[in-house]
Each structure stands twice: as C-alpha cells, then as structure tokens.
Amino acid sequence: MVLRRLLYALALACALLAPVQPAIAQADTASLIQALGEAKNYTELEQAVDALAATGDSAAVPALEALSAGALYTKKLGGAVLIGVERGADLALTDPLTGESAGTEPAGGYERIRVNNRLRRALRGAIGALTLLSPKPDVRQAAAEAVYKNRDAGALEILEEALAKESVASVRVAMIEAKAAIQLAGEADDATKLAALEIIEKRGGRESLALLGQVSANASPAVAEAAQAAVKKIQAELQWWAILQNITYGISLGSVLLLAAIGLAITFGVMGVINMAHGEMVMIGAYTTFMVQEVIRTSFPALFDVSILIALPLAFLVAGAVGVAIERGIIRFLYGRPLETLLATWGLSLILQQAVRTIFGPTNREVGNPSWMSGAFDIGQISLTYGRLWIVVFGLIVFAALMLMLRRTPLGLQMRAVTQNRRMAASMGIRTPWVDAMTFGLGSGVAGLAGVALSQIDNVSPNLGQGYIIDSFMIVIFGGVGNLWGTLVGAFTLGVVNKFLEPYAGAVLGKIFVLVFIILFIQVRPRGLFALKGRAVEQ
Amino acid sequence: MKGGFLLRGLDRGGLIFLAIVLGVGILVPALNLLVPPGNPFHVPGYAVSLVGKYLCFALLALSIDLVWGYCGILSLGHGAFFALGGYAMGMYLMRQIGARGVYANPELPDFMVFLNWKELPWYWYGFDQFWFAAIMVIAVPGALAFLLGWFAFRSRVTGVYLSIITQAMTFALLLAFFRNDMGFGGNNGLTDFKDILGYPVQAAGTRATLFFASALALALGFLLCRAIIRSKLGKVLIAIRDAESRTRFLGYRVEHYKLFVFTLSACMAGVAGALYVPQVGIINPSEFSPAQSIEMVIWVAVGGRGTLIGPVIGAILVNFGKTYFTAAIPDFWLFALGGLFIAVTLFLPKGIVGAVTDWTKRYRKTPSRPDPVAPKPAE
Numbered sequence: 037m038v039l040r041r042l043l044y045a046l047a048l049a050c051a052l053l054a055p056v057q058p059a060i061a062q063a064d065t066a067s068l069i070q071a072l073g074e075a076k077n078y079t080e081l082e083q084a085v086d087a088l089a090a091t092g093d094s095a096a097v098p099a100l101e102a103l104s105a106g107a108l109y110t111k112k113l114g115g116a117v118l119i120g121v122e123r124g125a126d127l128a129l130t131d132p133l134t135g136e137s138a139g140t141e142p143a144g145g146y147e148r149i150r151v152n153n154r155l156r157r158a159l160r161g162a163i164g165a166l167t168l169l170s171p172k173p174d175v176r177q178a179a180a181e182a183v184y185k186n187r188d189a190g191a192l193e194i195l196e197e198a199l200a201k202e203s204v205a206s207v208r209v210a211m212i213e214a215k216a217a218i219q220l221a222g223e224a225d226d227a228t229k230l231a232a233l234e235i236i237e238k239r240g241g242r243e244s245l246a247l248l249g250q251v252s253a254n255a256s257p258a259v260a261e262a263a264q265a266a267v268k269k270i271q272a273e274l275q276w277w278a279i280l281q282n283i284t285y286g287i288s289l290g291s292v293l294l295l296a297a298i299g300l301a302i303t304f305g306v307m308g309v310i311n312m313a314h315g316e317m318v319m320i321g322a323y324t325t326f327m328v329q330e331v332i333r334t335s336f337p338a339l340f341d342v343s344i345l346i347a348l349p350l351a352f353l354v355a356g357a358v359g360v361a362i363e364r365g366i367i368r369f370l371y372g373r374p375l376e377t378l379l380a381t382w383g384l385s386l387i388l389q390q391a392v393r394t395i396f397g398p399t400n401r402e403v404g405n406p407s408w409m410s411g412a413f414d415i416g417q418i419s420l421t422y423g424r425l426w427i428v429v430f431g432l433i434v435f436a437a438l439m440l441m442l443r444r445t446p447l448g449l450q451m452r453a454v455t456q457n458r459r460m461a462a463s464m465g466i467r468t469p470w471v472d473a474m475t476f477g478l479g480s481g482v483a484g485l486a487g488v489a490l491s492q493i494d495n496v497s498p499n500l501g502q503g504y505i506i507d508s509f510m511i512v513i514f515g516g517v518g519n520l521w522g523t524l525v526g527a528f529t530l531g532v533v534n535k536f537l538e539p540y541a542g543a544v545l546g547k548i549f550v551l552v553f554i555i556l557f558i559q560v561r562p563r564g565l566f567a568l569k570g571r572a573v574e575q
Numbered sequence: 576m577k578g579g580f581l582l583r584g585l586d587r588g589g590l591i592f593l594a595i596v597l598g599v600g601i602l603v604p605a606l607n608l609l610v611p612p613g614n615p616f617h618v619p620g621y622a623v624s625l626v627g628k629y630l631c632f633a634l635l636a637l638s639i640d641l642v643w644g645y646c647g648i649l650s651l652g653h654g655a656f657f658a659l660g661g662y663a664m665g666m667y668l669m670r671q672i673g674a675r676g677v678y679a680n681p682e683l684p685d686f687m688v689f690l691n692w693k694e695l696p697w698y699w700y701g702f703d704q705f706w707f708a709a710i711m712v713i714a715v716p717g718a719l720a721f722l723l724g725w726f727a728f729r730s731r732v733t734g735v736y737l738s739i740i741t742q743a744m745t746f747a748l749l750l751a752f753f754r755n756d757m758g759f760g761g762n763n764g765l766t767d768f769k770d771i772l773g774y775p776v777q778a779a780g781t782r783a784t785l786f787f788a789s790a791l792a793l794a795l796g797f798l799l800c801r802a803i804i805r806s807k808l809g810k811v812l813i814a815i816r817d818a819e820s821r822t823r824f825l826g827y828r829v830e831h832y833k834l835f836v837f838t839l840s841a842c843m844a845g846v847a848g849a850l851y852v853p854q855v856g857i858i859n860p861s862e863f864s865p866a867q868s869i870e871m872v873i874w875v876a877v878g879g880r881g882t883l884i885g886p887v888i889g890a891i892l893v894n895f896g897k898t899y900f901t902a903a904i905p906d907f908w909l910f911a912l913g914g915l916f917i918a919v920t921l922f923l924p925k926g927i928v929g930a931v932t933d934w935t936k937r938y939r940k941t942p943s944r945p946d947p948v949a950p951k952p953a954e
Contacts, residue, residue, distance in 0.1 A: 310735050312869075366917060366921065369921055370920065370921070373920075374734060374735045375649045375734070375735065375738065376920040376924065377920075378649070378735065378738060379869070379872060379873065379876060379916050379919075379920050380916055380917045380920040380921065382869050382916055383873075383912070383913040383914065383915065383916020383917045383920075384913060384916070384917060385913070386909045386910075386912055386913030386916070387909070387910055387913035387914065387917075389909065390906065390909035390910050390913065391910075393906075394906060502866075506739075506742060506743060506746050506865065509739045509742075509743075510739075510743060513736060513739060544750050544751075544753065544754055545751075545754070547747075547750055548747045548750050548751050551743050551744075551746060551747040551750075552747060554743065555723075555726075555740050555743055555744060555747075556726070558727075558730075558732055558736065558740060559726040559727060559729075559730045559732065560730070562730050562731060562732050562736065
C-alpha cells in the first residue's frame with residue numbers, strides 16, 4: 037500500500053512538472069471513481085473510497101464531495117459514474133474528473149449512490165487527506181484546519197506524510213496542530229498527549245476549547261488535569277480577544293457613525309442649520325452608487341472593481357448640488373429661525389424619500405462589493421472584513437480632508453469667518469450668501485460620500501438615511517457643536533460603548549442605554565464634550 | 576371658583592368655538608344613533624370613530640401649541656406622552672378582557688401567556704380598576720415630562736437642543752416598547768379590546784359616548800389653555816418665549832414656569848391618547864416613532880401656533896387630508912405632507928388662523944398689533 041501511495045505521490049509530482057504524465061494518474065483515478073459505482077454495499081463503497089484516498093490525487097476530490105452530498109450517480113446502462121444536479125425530472129450531468137458537462141438526461145436512467153453517516157465520516161477524512169497533499173498551499177492550509185476540526189484518526193498517516201514534505205511555515209503549524217488534535221482525541225500514551233496539549237494550548241481559540249472539553253472526559257488523571265489548566269488559560273486569553281473584538285466592532289461602528297455625522301457637524305455644528313434631510317443626502321449618495329454600478333454592469337463590466345471610486349466624486353457632486361439647491365431654495369429664507377428650519381427640512385426629507393421610492397421602487401437595491409472590499413481576514417482570534425476596514429480608513433481620510441479644508445484653504449477660512457462673525461466678514465468683502473451655499477453644499481456632499489460607504493454595508497432603500505439621522509444629531513451634540521474633533525471622539529466613543537453594552541444588554545437595550553446616557557449627559561454639559569469657548573459661544 | 580377661573584375672559588370667538596365643539600360632540604352621535612341608516616343625514620359608525628380620532632388629535636395639537644406657541648418649547652416628543660396615555664388606557668382595556676382572550680387566562684393578557692409568563696408584572700397591578708388607569712393616564716406622561724423638564728430646563732437646554740433631546744426620548748421609548756420583554760405586547764401592542772366600564776367597546780352607544788367625551792375633553796382643554804394664557808402666568812410664558820434671558824433677569828424663575836407648562840401639556844397629551852385608544856381599538860409602539868411626533872407639530876404650524884383655535888383646525892384639516900389622500904392617491908400623500916411642511920414654514924409662518932387674522936385686520940384698516948409669533952430669539 038505504502039509503496040503504491042508513494043508511487044502515486046510521485047506521479048502527482050510528475051503531473052506538476054510534465055503535462056503528459058497526468059493521463060496515467062488520471063486514468064487510474066478514473067477507474068477508481070468508476071469503482072465507486074460498482075460497489076454493492078456500504079463496506080465495499082468504503083473500501084473504494086479508501087482506495088481513492090490512497091491515490092493522493094486531488095482530482096478525485098470533486099467526486100468524493102459529490103458522493104458526500106448525495107449528488108453522485110451511476111448510469112443504469114453501462115454503469116458510468118457522473119455528478120448530477122437535479123433539474124426537475126432531469127439531471128444536469130458533469131464528468132467527475134474533468135468537470136466537463138455531460139449533457140442533461142432524464143433522472144430515470146440513473147441511480148444515486150447512497151451513503152450513510154459512517155461513510156460520510158470516512159469521506160470527510162478522505163477529502164481532507166487528498167487536499168492535504170494538494171500543490172496549492174492555501175488548499176493544504178484549509179485541509180489541515182478541516183482535519184483539526186473533525187479530528188479523524190484515519191487522516192493521521194497522510195497528515196504525517198504531508199507534514200514531512202511541507203515547506204510553508206504557516207501550513208506546517210496548522211498541520212502540527214491538526215496532528216496534535218488527532219493525538220489528543222484518539223488513542224495515545226500520556227506523554228504524547230501532554231505534548232499535544234501544549235501545542236493546542238498555544239493555539240488557543242474556541243475550537244481548541246471544545247476539543248479540550250472532550251479530552252478531560254476520557255483521559256488519565258494527569259492529562260485531564262493538564263487539559264483543565266489549559267482550558268482555563270485559553271478562556272482567559274479568549275476573554276481578552278473578546279474585548280479586542282468588541283473594540284474593533286466598536287471602531288467599525290464608530291467609523292460608520294462618523295461618516296454619517298461629519299457632514300452634519302458642518303451644517304449643524306459650523307453653520308448652525310438643522311438639516312433633518314441630512315439622512316436623505318446619505319441616501320442620495322447610496323443611490324448614486326447604485327446608478328453608477330448599473331451603468332457599469334450594463335456597459336463596462338470590466339470597470340466593476342473601480343465602480344466605488346467612480347461613484348465617490350459623483351456622489352459628492354450630486355449630493356452637494358442638491359444641498360446647494362436646498363440652501364438657496366429653502367434654508368436661506370429661514371436663517372435665525374432654527375425651529376422652522378427643522379420643520380421645513382423634515383418636510384423636504386419626506387419629499388426626497390417619496391421621490392426615490394417613486395423612481396427606484398420601495399424595495400432594497402443591490403449594490404455589489406468590489407473584489408478588494410469583499411472577504412475577511414483574521415488577526416489572532418479577531419475576524420475583520422475588508423469592507424469594514426476600508427470604511428474605517430475612508431472615514432478617517434474624509435475627516436482629515438475636511439479638517440485640512442477648513443484650516444488650510446481660502447474657502448475654509450471664509451467659512452470660519454462667516455460663522456464667527458457674519459457682519460464683520462461681510463464688511464471685509466466676503467460674499468456671505470455664497471459661502472453659506474458652499475458650506476451647506478460641502479456638508480451635503482460629505483453626506484453623499486457617506487452614502488457610498490454605507491451602500492457597501494447597509495440596505496440601499498429609501499429609508500436608509502432615516503436610520504442614521506437621530507444618531508448623527510446625538511453624536512454632534514455629544515461631541516460639542518462646532519467642533520469636528522468632538523464629532524470624531526463622539527462617534528468612536530458611542531460606537532465602542534454601544535458594542536460593549538450589546539453582549540450584556542442586547543442590541544436594542546444597549547441602544548436605549550446610550551440614548552438615555554446622552555440625554556443625561558447633555559444636562560450636565562449642555563454644550564457637549566468639547567464645548568467651544570470664548571466669543572463663539574455668545575452667538 | 577374653579578369654573579370662574581376656567582371661564583374668565585372668554586370672548587366671542589372662544590364662545591363660538593366652544594359652541595361648535597360641543598355642538599359637534601352632541602350632533603354627530605345623535606345623527607348616528609337616532610337617524611335610520613337610509614336617511615341622508617345619517618352618520619355612519621366608522622365616521623363617528625374617525626371624527627372622534629380627529630378630536631383626540633386636536634386635543635393633542637392644543638397641548639403642543641401650549642408649549643410651542645406660547646412658551647417657545649418645540650417638543651418633538653409629544654407623541655411619546657400621547658402614546659403613554661394610550662398605553663395606560665390600553666392596559667386597563669386589556670385587563671377588562673379577562674378570560675375572554677384566546678388563551679382564556681383570567682389574569683394574564685394573551686401575549687403574556689404566549690410568552691410563557693406565569694404572573695402579572697408588578698407594573699400591571701391596579702390597571703383592572705378604571706380610576707387607577709385614569710390616574711395613570713395623567714400621571715405617567717406627567718411624571719416623564721416633569722423628569723425630563725426638570726433636568727433639561729434646570730441646565731438651560733433650550734431651542735433645537737431640547738427638540739432633539741425630546742426626539743431622542745421618544746426614539747428610546749419606541750425601541751423599548753418594541754421589546755417583548757417590556758411586557759407591553761411588543762411589536763403588536765395592545766389590541767382586541769372588549770369592554771370599557773362594562774360596556775362593549777364596539778357598540779354604537781359606547782362609541783357615541785366616547786365621541787362626546789372627546790369633544791368634552793377638547794372643550795375643557797381649550798378652556799384650560801385659554802385661562803392659563805389670559806392669566807399672569809400666561810403673560811410670563813409669552814415673555815419667556817420672546818426673550819428668555821430678559822425674563823430671567825427680571826426675576827422670574829424661568830425653569831419653574833417652563834416645567835409647569837411642559838408637564839401640564841404632557842398630561843393633556845396623555846388624556847388625548849387615552850381617549851384615542853378605545854376609539855381606534857389598538858395601541859402599538861409605532862405611536863412612539865419620531866416621525867409621528869414631528870407630524871403632530873405640523874398640525875399646529877398649519878393651523879397657526881400662538882392661537883388656540885389654530886391647532887384644532889390644523890389637526891382636523893391635516894388628518895382629514897391624510898385620510899382622504901392615503902386612500903385616494905397613496906403615493907401623493909408624502910409629497911403633500913412634505914410640501915406642507917415647507918410651504919407653511921416659508922409662506923405661512925403664522926398658520927391659517929394667523930393669516931386670516933392678518934388679512935381681516937388689513938381689510939378693516941385697523942393698525943396692526945405687534946406680531947403674536949416671535950420673529951426671532953431676542954438674545
């Protein structure tokens with residue numbers, strides 16, 4: 037057996053080097069797959085599966101996976117083994133080895149190869165073993181992790197073989213851990229088990245906890261004791277990771293809140309205009325993203341990955357233009373009457389929502405993630421998605437850009453002058469109405485940018501903006517009106533606090549606590565966390 | 576003496592208004608009960624409930640006007656007081672169902688049985704008595720308003736900040752009442768009422784009585800507000816609205832006045848909610864939604880804030896429009912409502928009543944008195 041396996045491993049190695057050789061290896065794999073269909077009972081089938089696993093040919097994996105899923109069929113005439121997907125009364129057939137389509141035929145002519153639970157376990161091990169020898173490191177890594185999870189003792193032999201050949205460090209670690217897991221779960225002497233325990237303890241994580249829980253049930257006292265100590269240590273470690281995870285979730289939520297609130301920090305904080313239609317500016321940004329993706333999907337599919345980058349300036353311009361129109365059309369008549377501004381902009385938000393609902397329909401619209409924003413990665417026990425990470429980065433970039441704009445550009449200077457002393461600024465020759473319009477446009481444009489980001493993580497629907505408006509106001513007031521730094525600190529504080537409350541109080545109750553906290557906080561510091569001092573207060 | 580306080584300073588306009596409200600309060604139920612269905616003067620049963628609902632909204636609008644129009648406090652959370660009053664009444668009505676519920680539990684309402692609760696939560700005790708529920712209808716919104724006002728007015732949270740805080744308050748309550756664990760029926764709220772004071776809620780006679788009670792409550796609310804505004808207290812309130820700091824410097828404890836009028840207004844809103852629930856037959860958390868509360872403010876703005884008749888007219892007109900348009904052209908309603916918000920604030924800052932008064936004044940060529948609505952904060 038061993039000799040034969042080595043032979044096949046050799047054949048596999050050759051297959052990588054020479055394009056002619058695979059024919060031989062595949063021919064044998066093909067005949068072994070054929071044997072799956074000829075098995076008369078579960079025992080024979082299991083033998084056939086073991087034989088396939090012994091080849092070490094990862095080309096057999098699709099067939100084994102199909103068998104495990106109950107999608108492997110034999111033709112009643114001739115006995116050909118094929119993968120079938122049910123299409124009504126027909127089967128869409130593919131060749132298990134080459135993956136080529138073999139047409140669609142009536143299901144009546146085929147018989148499904150049945151499997152039982154025992155066989156499924158064998159299959160899992162076999163698939164794990166085959167992928168362990170795959171030439172691709174990430175496939176091997178995934179396989180090692182799969183073995184770690186199911187701890188199939190049958191995979192030990194192949195695991196050791198793979199381990200001997202392994203050259204990639206991270207995959208090697210995964211394999212060592214998988215081996216330790218098998219040793220711990222299976223039959224081994226105490227010394228081996230204790231050594232394995234150490235490896236598992238070093239790995240940590242939730243699965244290790246489950247594994248160690250099983251070990252202490254059926255092991256010698258020494259091992260059980262060591263296992264329990266390891267469990268304690270891992271649990272303590274996990275607690276730290278949980279805190280870290282909460283912080284990362286909190287920062288992620290905080291960045292979303294920051295994006296939603298920062299435009300408001302300009303219109304409300306700097307200008308003192310209550311814009312209840314701010315959430316609708318966010319929504320307009322999200323729908324702009326949707327439109328851009330629609331055009332790209334129909335006309336330039338190749339550009340899909342940069343659709344977000346195209347949408348960003350467009351959303352800024354669209355939302356900014358709507359903002360300027362609102363300022364010129366409505367708000368400028370209401371300066372000095374904040375309560376009326378509140379009502380008028382609320383009315384506007386109703387109109388904008390209904391308009392979008394009429395044009396795009398009331399249902400959620402699909403906005404896709406570009407490839408560089410999808411997927412996730414792990415740091416220790418923390419799992420982060422790229423989308424969330426990009427939104428954090430994006431939020432900080434927008435914040436920095438706004439700060440720069442307000443501090444370093446002529447327009448920013450004029451904006452600050454007008455908000456600090458309108459009449460003096462006008463006397464100095466600043467066109468205050470123009471600055472008002474530009475400031476409002478800027479705040480709305482930033483809301484549009486937020487909409488692009490939110491379209492990646494939230495439902496793009498006419499109600500998108502409404503969910504953020506109260507939170508945004510809370511953050512701006514909490515941080516201190518007229519202070520962008522306050523908004524930054526406020527957004528991240530509330531984000532993190534919210535995520536820390538969630539595990540104890542649940543999402544809804546946590547949110548209620550935060551709202552009540554802010555209501556009480558404003559009583560203590562009516563001007564927020566970072567109150568403006570000096571003359572600005574007097575206005 | 577109490578009657579003397581309420582009736583003092585009742586002018587011709589006020590008397591006409593009272594006569595109309597009470598006249599409608601008697602006429603509509605009478606036309607419903609006494610005139611046979613075939614007769615063109617017959618008022619169908621659903622119309623009685625509908626107009627009864629409008630009367631409750633009118634009382635609510637009146638309570639908002641008292642704080643906004645006369646004291647300058649724009650509350651975006653009056654829906655919460657309204658809903659709390661409604662829930663207090665709803666809890667009484669739930670207890671009256673008794674063993675007639677789906678699960679036939681004599682003690683627990685259906686939703687509690689469904690949630691597998693074994694006994695009544697403590698805050699449901701006493702709601703089987705009407706007098707207790709009636710006190711709670713006033714006490715719970717009043718207490719919440721007192722608490723919020725106590726904190727807010729003492730630390731001089733004013734203007735937009737107060738509006739946003741009240742909005743956050745109603746939002747927090749919305750989230751809280753959506754929770755099943757709160758013991759208020761969660762998402763579905765309280766419904767399926769059977770009896771009120773031993774009479775079936777659905778019966779025509781009960782409906783007529785509730786309608787009359789709503790009209791009476793509106794009339795009493797009107798008289799109360801009018802008496803307050805005509806008193807010295809009312810003058811101070813208007814002074815606070817127009818120049819808060821100046822009033823404070825003159826030696827008035829501004830926060831006490833504000834707290835009093837805010838609490839009173841919340842109690843009125845609670846009564847409106849309590850009358851609303853048996854006529855509509857359901858109370859659920861959506862009444863707490865911030866959008867609902869802002870919509871209430873627009874009733875007042877449309878009718879004319881700073882007048883007492885205005886909010887009543889506004890509430891009835893806007894809600895009639897809502898009933899009509901949401902049935903006839905549903906998509907149009909939000910455009911109309913949004914447009915109303917913008918048009919009223921831009922072109923009709925004093926509302927319909929204010930505009931009509933201005934117009935008649937100009938027509939009679941009398942020198943116009945100073946603007947009743949504060950054009951801008953004086954500080």
